[in-house]
Amino acid sequence: MIDIRPVANIIGWLLAALGMIMIVPAIVDFWAGNPDWRVFMISAFITVVAGGLLILATSNAQGSGLTLRQSFLVTTLSWTVLPVFGAIPFEMALEHVNWTDAIFEAMSGITTTGSTVFTGLDAMPPGILLWRSTLQWLGGLGIVLVALIFLPVMKVGGMQHFRSEGFDTMGKVLPRAADISWMLLQIYAGLTILCAAAYVLTGMSVFDAVNHALTTLSTGGFSTRDTSFALYDSAAHWVCVIFMWLAGLPFIRYLQFINGSYRPLFNDIQIRAYFRWTLYAIGAVFAYRLLREDTAVEGMFRESAFNVVSMFSGTGFGSADVSAWGDFPILVLVVAGFIGACTASTGCSIKVFRYLVLFEAIKAQLKQLVYPNRVIPLHLDGRRLDEEVVVSVVVMFTAFVVGFGVLTVLLSLAGLDMRTAFTAAWTSICNVGPAWGSEVGPTGAMNEFPVFAKWLMIGAMMMGRLEMVAVLVLVLPRFWRG
Amino acid sequence: MIDIRPVANIIGWLLAALGMIMIVPAIVDFWAGNPDWRVFMISAFITVVAGGLLILATSNAQGSGLTLRQSFLVTTLSWTVLPVFGAIPFEMALEHVNWTDAIFEAMSGITTTGSTVFTGLDAMPPGILLWRSTLQWLGGLGIVLVALIFLPVMKVGGMQHFRSEGFDTMGKVLPRAADISWMLLQIYAGLTILCAAAYVLTGMSVFDAVNHALTTLSTGGFSTRDTSFALYDSAAHWVCVIFMWLAGLPFIRYLQFINGSYRPLFNDIQIRAYFRWTLYAIGAVFAYRLLREDTAVEGMFRESAFNVVSMFSGTGFGSADVSAWGDFPILVLVVAGFIGACTASTGCSIKVFRYLVLFEAIKAQLKQLVYPNRVIPLHLDGRRLDEEVVVSVVVMFTAFVVGFGVLTVLLSLAGLDMRTAFTAAWTSICNVGPAWGSEVGPTGAMNEFPVFAKWLMIGAMMMGRLEMVAVLVLVLPRFWRG
Numbered sequence: 001m002i003d004i005r006p007v008a009n010i011i012g013w014l015l016a017a018l019g020m021i022m023i024v025p026a027i028v029d030f031w032a033g034n035p036d037w038r039v040f041m042i043s044a045f046i047t048v049v050a051g052g053l054l055i056l057a058t059s060n061a062q063g064s065g066l067t068l069r070q071s072f073l074v075t076t077l078s079w080t081v082l083p084v085f086g087a088i089p090f091e092m093a094l095e096h097v098n099w100t101d102a103i104f105e106a107m108s109g110i111t112t113t114g115s116t117v118f119t120g121l122d123a124m125p126p127g128i129l130l131w132r133s134t135l136q137w138l139g140g141l142g143i144v145l146v147a148l149i150f151l152p153v154m155k156v157g158g159m160q161h162f163r164s165e166g167f168d169t170m171g172k173v174l175p176r177a178a179d180i181s182w183m184l185l186q187i188y189a190g191l192t193i194l195c196a197a198a199y200v201l202t203g204m205s206v207f208d209a210v211n212h213a214l215t216t217l218s219t220g221g222f223s224t225r226d227t228s229f230a231l232y233d234s235a236a237h238w239v240c241v242i243f244m245w246l247a248g249l250p251f252i253r254y255l256q257f258i259n260g261s262y263r264p265l266f267n268d269i270q271i272r273a274y275f276r277w278t279l280y281a282i283g284a285v286f287a288y289r290l291l292r293e294d295t296a297v298e299g300m301f302r303e304s305a306f307n308v309v310s311m312f313s314g315t316g317f318g319s320a321d322v323s324a325w326g327d328f329p330i331l332v333l334v335v336a337g338f339i340g341a342c343t344a345s346t347g348c349s350i351k352v353f354r355y356l357v358l359f360e361a362i363k364a365q366l367k368q369l370v371y372p373n374r375v376i377p378l379h380l381d382g383r384r385l386d387e388e389v390v391v392s393v394v395v396m397f398t399a400f401v402v403g404f405g406v407l408t409v410l411l412s413l414a415g416l417d418m419r420t421a422f423t424a425a426w427t428s429i430c431n432v433g434p435a436w437g438s439e440v441g442p443t444g445a446m447n448e449f450p451v452f453a454k455w456l457m458i459g460a461m462m463m464g465r466l467e468m469v470a471v472l473v474l475v476l477p478r479f480w481r482g
Numbered sequence: 483m484i485d486i487r488p489v490a491n492i493i494g495w496l497l498a499a500l501g502m503i504m505i506v507p508a509i510v511d512f513w514a515g516n517p518d519w520r521v522f523m524i525s526a527f528i529t530v531v532a533g534g535l536l537i538l539a540t541s542n543a544q545g546s547g548l549t550l551r552q553s554f555l556v557t558t559l560s561w562t563v564l565p566v567f568g569a570i571p572f573e574m575a576l577e578h579v580n581w582t583d584a585i586f587e588a589m590s591g592i593t594t595t596g597s598t599v600f601t602g603l604d605a606m607p608p609g610i611l612l613w614r615s616t617l618q619w620l621g622g623l624g625i626v627l628v629a630l631i632f633l634p635v636m637k638v639g640g641m642q643h644f645r646s647e648g649f650d651t652m653g654k655v656l657p658r659a660a661d662i663s664w665m666l667l668q669i670y671a672g673l674t675i676l677c678a679a680a681y682v683l684t685g686m687s688v689f690d691a692v693n694h695a696l697t698t699l700s701t702g703g704f705s706t707r708d709t710s711f712a713l714y715d716s717a718a719h720w721v722c723v724i725f726m727w728l729a730g731l732p733f734i735r736y737l738q739f740i741n742g743s744y745r746p747l748f749n750d751i752q753i754r755a756y757f758r759w760t761l762y763a764i765g766a767v768f769a770y771r772l773l774r775e776d777t778a779v780e781g782m783f784r785e786s787a788f789n790v791v792s793m794f795s796g797t798g799f800g801s802a803d804v805s806a807w808g809d810f811p812i813l814v815l816v817v818a819g820f821i822g823a824c825t826a827s828t829g830c831s832i833k834v835f836r837y838l839v840l841f842e843a844i845k846a847q848l849k850q851l852v853y854p855n856r857v858i859p860l861h862l863d864g865r866r867l868d869e870e871v872v873v874s875v876v877v878m879f880t881a882f883v884v885g886f887g888v889l890t891v892l893l894s895l896a897g898l899d900m901r902t903a904f905t906a907a908w909t910s911i912c913n914v915g916p917a918w919g920s921e922v923g924p925t926g927a928m929n930e931f932p933v934f935a936k937w938l939m940i941g942a943m944m945m946g947r948l949e950m951v952a953v954l955v956l957v958l959p960r961f962w963r964g
């Protein structure tokens with residue numbers, strides 16, 4: 001049996017923190033004269049008490065450190081328990097919102113997916129809007145920490161490749177995980193403040209700027225507007241493009257950058273591939289539209305860049321009705337979403353690193369076919385790729401692909417049309433945000449989806465965010481034994 | 483440099499054989515009083531002469547055996563050169579058919595895909611219809627021989643797992659490849675004759691019965707009717723279900739069965755999984771329709787079984803308008819097509835064996851995550867799975883998935899609607915046959931597809947049939963060097 005006390009202890013602390021943060025929207029609503037401040041105070045109270053009780057009940061377990069299995073449990077439980085408590089304000093404040101919708105929205109927030117079941121965002125009280133954005137910002141921070149601290153040790157999706165990069169290399173400068181986390185928080189908060197300031201300069205209101213900055217840096221994609229970015233100025237679009245793209249870079253590079261190592265940021269093979277592929281995708285969409293449409297070139301280029309970067313980074317903001325561009329641009333966007341940004345960013349999906357490993361594996365396999373008796377070692381960026389990393393990556397890729405297929409079929413069984421089922425499966429497993437199809441509302445909301453479909457997506461968002469295998473390992477009976 | 487003379491020599495012999503076989507439709511057309519017999523005789527002459535010249539030019543290379551690289555070259559060239567010559571009768575006999583369409587049809591034949599660009603099949607002369615069916619039958623025989631003789635040595639898609647099963651185990655009984663090929667031909671022909679006889683018993687005309695038997699055992703799916711199987715009796719449907727399913731079994735098991743080893747056929751883990759999965763898929767489609775439709779139960783069950791087995795085996799016959807059943811049944815059919823039947827059958831796609839290996843790899847990886855320091859060997863059916871086999875399988879799977887994604891995007895760029903692009907990419911890479919979407923004609927024909935889309939599909943059918951990697955290896959520059 002696993003000792004779950006240290007796990008419960010951490011969940012307790014996370015809940016207590018989440019409850020404390022709920023006071024921020026309470027203050028905003030109080031200040032705006034909105035009665036919802038009571039809801040947030042009650043939710044904060046419930047969450048802090050629940051967290052406090054967990055901490056008290058498990059206080060004897062503190063300081064004992066986590067085993068490997070406990071790490072797996074902490075990761076999955078964090079992304080299961082926190083959304084439930086994060087959903088309390090939605091359920092209490094909005095009368096037409098039931099528990100399914102509230103948990104959907106909170107899970108979509110914490111996993112930085114950005115799919116929404118809410119409509120009429122423009123008329124919503126500021127506290128609720130801020131809470132949605134805050135959940136995404138916290139979820140983005142959380143996933144970067146998990147990717148830096150847990151995944152390399154858990155060896156999920158080939159992340160052990162970065163083991164020596166994270167704490168070991170950094171170790172000379174920053175000996176402890178708490179230090180890294182603290183620096184990371186500063187970088188993440190700093191970028192968010194920069195982004196918000198830039199939005200304000202483009203003419204966005206301070207409230208909108210803060211919310212969109214929170215959901216840009218987390219590649220979350222929740223907006224305070226039903227029309228997402230379509231309403232804003234072209235300057236705001238470019239600010240968004242830049243920060244969405246930056247949010248897709250490995251945050252460890254920013255840490256190194258700030259500590260005086262500039263080269264890793266510019267020499268990272270993953271960042272370079274991400275840069276090239278983004279340009280190719282923008283070029284393909286822009287060229288296609290240029291040949292077929294007769295609208296202003298600047299707008300066409302900006303919209304192409306905005307929506308490609310939005311999908312590639314997994315943010316999911318929209319600036320235009322992309323479904324009017326034709327099927328080829330949409331497919332490019334879908335493929336971009338299936339790729340995703342860099343590892344250890346706030347971005348999601350399979351990620352550039354894993355495609356680089358897959359392509360290396362295919363190349364090596366083809367060479368192997370020509371030289372059957374030669375040992376062909378795999379390299380990435382001059383560094384040896386462990387066989388273990390390759391297997392780990394292909395297993396994660398296979399789990400993603402098979403999971404996507406199964407989810408599409410199940411969503412269709414739940415009653416969604418094929419196009420909706422396909423894009424909803426994609427958007428939830430890859431944590432992108434938008435979906436297209438007849439059941440999707442005019443503002444992109446998924447409130448009309450059947451309940452069963454919503455729950456399937458809730459599960460898929462969570463599994464996709466934790467790179468599938470980190471959750472699947474819990475279904476092994478032997479995980480719980482001995 | 484590779485010595486291509488032995489390769490050209492084999493291609494020469496194959497062309498000569500193909501040319502001789504063209505005399506059969508010539509005789510049929512002559513007997514039916516159709517002027518096309520001249521076309522077939524001219525085509526036969528051209529093909530035999532081309533083959534003969536190749537044989538003569540390379541006669542000094544005979545008997546030298548094939549190196550590994552020559553084996554790769556023979557495989558890809560067979561599925562490239564033969565379709566071109568096989569297309570000659572189509573181009574010459576049918577005036578509205580250009581080279582693109584003729585080669586599409588011949589490639590769809592030899593790869594046993596079964597997609598067609600021809601309409602008005604019911605009114606077509608018998609020689610042309612028989613030639614289409616014959617191409618599929620030959621392609622089916624060819625791929626089983628390749629799977630038994632070449633792929634295990636070429637180590638494509640993990641087929642080295644079966645190395646000891648084919649010639650080594652059988653070696654005690656049948657020492658030479660020629661013997662196996664001969665026995666295989668007898669089994670394949672025997673099953674085809676059985677199938678044709680059964681069709682005749684259900685009331686099908688002898689001509690239709692022979693043609694459909696040729697395309698059933700090859701899991702090809704060309705029909706002599708625009709409406710495919712919808713016209714025929716329910717007994718014909720059941721005969722077809724049985725033989726399509728049997729065509730999806732590993733032919734090596736039939737060889738063993740005939741040689742007195744009955745157990746391998748019934749104990750094969752791949753066959754058992756294929757059996758179970760087929761039943762699950764039929765059950766899912768049937769149950770879904772039962773709950774939603776108000777038609778006769780027998781017909782509903784028969785149609786469900788027919789179309790599921792048709793897609794799972796990769797045959798592609800149709801007995802009903804499946805798009806009217808709703809999106810869930812179609813997705814089940816699409817998933818079945820992505821799975822495919824057993825290795826070393828005439829069936830196509832990724833195949834059950836590879837999914838079994840992938841699932842084992844995922845299970846082993848999850849165990850590895852729990853026990854990071856333990857060595858976890860992979861087993862399939864009590865037999866050790868080589869790491870090499872696993873890597874080979876996942877690389878083939880990845881190549882299929884990435885290839886499918888790229889092809890869908892390119893087909894959409896060629897001008898196809900998203901649904902059409904998606905199903906056309908699926909049907910050509912998985913060699914299934916049908917596609918759904920606005921550009922597909924009322925009889926399922928793809929004659930209205932843009933020329934670029936047709937050529938993309940021609941390439942994809944060939945690559946899919948040769949399990950992707952067997953073709954991709956030719957693009958390595960070092961394949962041609964040294």
Ligand SMILES: [K+]
Pocket residue numbers: 112113114219220221314315316431432433
């Ligand atoms: K997102």
Ligand SMILES: [K+]
Pocket residue numbers: 594595596701702703796797798913914915
């Ligand atoms: K077929």
